[in-house]
Amino acid sequence: xxxxxxxxxxxxxxxxxxxxxxxxxxxxxxxxxxxxxxxxxxxxxxxxxxxxxxxxxxxxxxxxxxxxxxxxxxxxxxxxxxxxxxxxxxxxxxxxxxxxxxxxxxxxxxxxxxxxxxxxxxxxxxxxxxxxxxxxxxxxxxxxxxxxxxxxxxxxxxxxxxxxxxxxxxxxxxxxxxxxxxxxxxxxxxxxxxxxxxxxxxxxxxxxxxxxxxxxxxxxxxxxxxxxxxxxxxxxxxxxxxxxxxxxxxxxxxxxxxxxxxxxxxxxxxxxxxxxxxxxxxxxxxxxxxxxxxxxxxxxxxxxxxxxxxxxxxxxxxxxxxxxxxxxxxxxxxxxxxxxxxxxxxxxxxxxxxxxxxxxxxxxxxxxxxxxxxxxxxxxxxxxxxxxxxxxxxxxxxxxxxxxxxxxxxxxxxxxxxxxxxxxxxxxxxxxxxxxxxxxxxxxxxxxxxxxxxxxxxxxxxxxxxxxxx
Ligand SMILES: Cc1cc2nc3c(=O)[nH]c(=O)nc-3n(C[C@H](O)[C@H](O)[C@H](O)COP(=O)(O)OP(=O)(O)OC[C@H]3O[C@@H](n4cnc5c(N)ncnc54)[C@H](O)[C@@H]3O)c2cc1C
Numbered sequence: 415x416x417x418x419x420x421x422x423x424x425x426x427x428x429x430x431x432x433x434x435x436x437x438x439x440x441x442x443x444x445x446x447x448x449x450x451x452x453x454x455x456x457x458x459x460x461x462x463x464x465x466x467x468x469x470x471x472x473x474x475x476x477x478x479x480x481x482x483x484x485x486x487x488x489x490x491x492x493x494x495x496x497x498x499x500x501x502x503x504x505x506x507x508x509x510x511x512x513x514x515x516x517x518x519x520x521x522x523x524x525x526x527x528x529x530x531x532x533x534x535x536x537x538x539x540x541x542x543x544x545x546x547x548x549x550x551x552x553x554x555x556x557x558x559x560x561x562x563x564x565x566x567x568x569x570x571x572x573x574x575x576x577x578x579x580x581x582x583x584x585x586x587x588x589x590x591x592x593x594x595x596x597x598x599x600x601x602x603x604x605x606x607x608x609x610x611x612x613x614x615x616x617x618x619x620x621x622x623x624x625x626x627x628x629x630x631x632x633x634x635x636x637x638x639x640x641x642x643x644x645x646x647x648x649x650x651x652x653x654x655x656x657x658x659x660x661x662x663x664x665x666x667x668x669x670x671x672x673x674x675x676x677x678x679x680x681x682x683x684x685x686x687x688x689x690x691x692x693x694x695x696x697x698x699x700x701x702x703x704x705x706x707x708x709x710x711x712x713x714x715x716x717x718x719x720x721x722x723x724x725x726x727x728x729x730x731x732x733x734x735x736x737x738x739x740x741x742x743x744x745x746x747x748x749x750x751x752x753x754x755x756x757x758x759x760x761x762x763x764x765x766x767x768x769x770x771x772x773x774x775x776x777x778x779x780x781x782x783x784x785x786x787x788x789x790x791x792x793x794x795x796x797x798x799x800x801x802x803x804x805x806x807x808x809x810x811x812x813x814x815x816x817x818x819x820x821x822x823x824x825x826x827x828x829x830x831x832x833x834x835x836x837x838x839x840x841x842x843x844x845x846x847x848x849x850x851x852x853x854x855x856x857x858x859x860x861x862x863x864x865x866x867x868x869x870x871x872x873x874x875x876x877x878x879x880x881x882x883x884x
Contacts (some may be wrong), residue, residue: 415801446536465477467517472852472882474855474873480837490724501575502850505611509850510851516533543613547589560647561864565653567595568850568854575863578621593615598682602682632808632809632811648838649813650824650838652843654852655803659802665754668721669761670785673798674701674702690796692715696751717743718743764794764824766789768785771783805843827879827881830844830859831867839865840856841857844863
């Protein structure tokens with residue numbers, strides 16, 4: 415097909431569940447491409463000589479190649495093309511912020527809309543799952559080395575997958591009774607259905623990766639015990655960022671204030687959590703939006719979001735904000751909390767201040783500035799602060815790790831070694847709360863270093879590791 419013909423094809427859109435149908439359940443909202451739509455959309459790709467999409471993808475997936483295979487109807491081949499670089503295509507295709515990554519750098523998007531890379535990747539991954547195709551890669555023979563992995567999120571699972579395929583025995587120690595980290599206890603099923611998550615994770619486990627649940631490393635077993643008593647050659651820390659950041663306002667300890675990560679973990683673990691009808695969520699990212707949408711599905715009728723900037727600066731994706739608003743959540747823009755109000759230790763509302771936008775801050779976003787005398791109170795049964803997370807350092811017992819000022823582990827940017835040479839780290843524990851794709855990329859590179867470390871090889875030679883720390 416000629417470029418002109420490709421340019422003439424409009425971007426295809428996926429069907430979605432209507433808000434009325436989805437609001438009281440956890441069914442997936444976006445329904446994905448049919449075969450016809452996926453192939454038609456794939457034909458829009460210009461197969462650029464210098465593909466911007468690849469550069470924009472943190473994992474460096476060969477996007478034009480897999481899209482070309484989808485266009486030809488070679489769906490399994492397309493899937494395996496992505497698996498050369500990505501351990502979790504079905505998951506990344508759903509939750510990656512495509513508009514700021516691959517699709518944001520798509521050259522086709524300079525004239526019209528970018529190619530729908532995420533939905534195409536989702537289509538071919540789902541095609542593999544629904545057609546029960548073999549998604550497991552062949553295993554290697556054991557080489558007599560073993561590695562302990564702390565945490566079963568995308569980082570820990572990806573390290574385990576690559577090491578297991580290099581013949582290194584891996585055991586994952588996970589503090590929770592479930593596997594998946596934030597994918598299981600953070601991102602709700604209406605964005606990431608559990609049968610897809612489980613299908614993709616079982617592929618990673620298929621090479622004999624052992625998972626030990628309900629063990630907190632640092633408390634139940636120390637890092638030194640893993641090495642000295644259990645005989646592991648190296649340890650990977652993939653503990654993510656699970657400590658909720660506080661609002662830092664008066665009254666935050668009152669009953670009725672429930673931090674976002676804790677709320678999602680409880681609900682998504684199957685517990686009934688009654689937070690009342692009037693709920694205010696504070697924040698503008700994924701976590702805040704997921705909390706608001708989960709609260710609606712759990713029966714809260716009046717859910718609103720408090721965000722101190724405008725819609726333009728919201729870190730959440732346009733699609734998520736659109737879905738949130740469709741479901742009836744009101745966003746109170748340019749407002750920030752100053753005090754939780756209440757009596758007898760129980761909150762009854764939140765006092766806020768109106769803001770206006772000032773000059774850009776270090777992040778490039780306009781800084782919110784308080785408008786004096788603009789205080790107002792919103793009555794609420796529950797406030798959910800969801801303004802970011804820190805790394806929890808319970809794991810570290812017995813070691814003084816070098817940390818950044820944000821409390822994340824400092825690592826060698828090529829080898830992913832911490833200041834203790836047999837301990838490696840990647841994902842949110844290094845980057846702070848970030849994305850699945852970044853965790854997957856770093857974990858793959860960390861696994862390469864751990865393998866070389868176990869074999870006594872040079873860990874720097876021939877490496878060209880992307881710096882995703884920005
Ligand atoms: C609500 C929410 C929505 C999100 N939405 C998106 C999105 O749309 N797109 C996107 O790309 N990213 C999203 N993210 C971010 C994404 O989930 C994370 O970037 C990613 O999961 C990080 O992977 P990780 O493996 O580094 O850490 P995690 O996924 O956090 O996994 C860490 C694991 O370590 C375990 N652990 C911690 N301490 C110990 C210990 N001492 N001993 C044993 N086990 C331990 C934890 O229980 C957990 O299972 C979202 C996050 C949240 C919370």
